[in-house]
Amino acid sequence: MAERSIRCSSALERRLRAQGYQAIAGVDEVGRGSLFGAVFAAAVVLSPERQIRGLNDSKQLDPARRQVLAERIRERAAAWAVAAVDAATIDRINIYQASRLAMKRAVEQLRPSADFILVDALSLDLELPQKSLIRGDARCHAIAAASIVAKVARDACLCEWDAVFPGYGLARHKGYYTPEHVEALRARGPTPLHRLSFDPVRSQSVFRRDGDLQMGLFA
Numbered sequence: 001m002a003e004r005s006i007r008c009s010s011a012l013e014r015r016l017r018a019q020g021y022q023a024i025a026g027v028d029e030v031g032r033g034s035l036f037g038a039v040f041a042a043a044v045v046l047s048p049e050r051q052i053r054g055l056n057d058s059k060q061l062d063p064a065r066r067q068v069l070a071e072r073i074r075e076r077a078a079a080w081a082v083a084a085v086d087a088a089t090i091d092r093i094n095i096y097q098a099s100r101l102a103m104k105r106a107v108e109q110l111r112p113s114a115d116f117i118l119v120d121a122l123s124l125d126l127e128l129p130q131k132s133l134i135r136g137d138a139r140c141h142a143i144a145a146a147s148i149v150a151k152v153a154r155d156a157c158l159c160e161w162d163a164v165f166p167g168y169g170l171a172r173h174k175g176y177y178t179p180e181h182v183e184a185l186r187a188r189g190p191t192p193l194h195r196l197s198f199d200p201v202r203s204q205s206v207f208r209r210d211g212d213l214q215m216g217l218f219a
Helices: 011-018 063-076 087-093 095-108 141-164 179-188
Strands: 024-030 039-045 079-085 116-120 130-133 206-209 212-215
Touching (some): 011 024, 011 116, 024 095, 039 095, 039 141, 063 141, 079 141, 116 141
Parallel strands (some): 024 116, 116 130
Antiparallel strands (some): 024 039, 039 079, 206 212
């Protein structure tokens, strides 16, 4: 699908409501490619009576706009929930499965419960009717809302961790692969919340000293 032909709308949700579904949840994750911390997911059931203008893929919005929209979504949505899967679990089960688990947990936390789920690019192990949409966060209002809520929640968490682990720049790059982050890993080693199964974290997580294999220094 050409980039310029993609338009974020509520058309799919309207069609599903016409088929009798009442609580249609959009689901998305953020932080999948990060080197640090948990992967976050959100599930959002938008209310057709309380529409929100400007919904789009969170990556296409500046931070200030995301914050405003996240507040409106949390205020006006029929239901919303955020869930996370930590770095240790990501290292144990891999990021793909951890992303699916975070999304599943978010859906399970919705009150009232969803009766249909629209998922960005993945399928979930849930006994609910669902549809996976490639580029769903750019095409579907419900998924876009979930991407915004998840992104704002994760960014806030990374800003808090920045105070715990100073010197890594977490508040700026949010744990992603940047020259600043890679240089901090080389200089300081990984923190306990870095994903040790990810390069370049893995290559910096061990070093040889006095002939013994030692864990890299924690900040």
